[in-house]
Amino acid sequence: MSKVEIIITTPAQALKDAASVWRRAEAGDQDIVPSIGFGSPSELFAAITDRRLELLRHVAGHEVLNIHQLAQVLGRDYKNVHTDVKALEELGLLERAEGKLVAPFDEIDIRVALREAA
16 A cells, blocks of 8 residues: 655644655665655644545545546636645645656655654
8 A cells, every 4th residue: 555644744844854865765665655744733724625635535446537527527717726736746645657647655644743853
């Protein structure tokens, strides 16, 4: 199962985490989980709304050829679905493969650190 972690963190901790991932990658670690960082819960919820999560779930569970079909199935306006697809593509949560929309991950884990890592 492929997954992505969404992390709510501070800029300083994000830099530490990036350096750690870089070292692990250079050492040949193959078990690095992709991550997306946000500075606050409000930033996260602005980027991944209920509607966008519904869209992601639909794409993950169905073959979707294009945005028009997706808007029809979800009963939503094409323009709004197009905006949501673009935003999710920018985050790396949606991709296009062979002309189809695909969700590259099976699972999204959200992690909130309460203390900075050492």
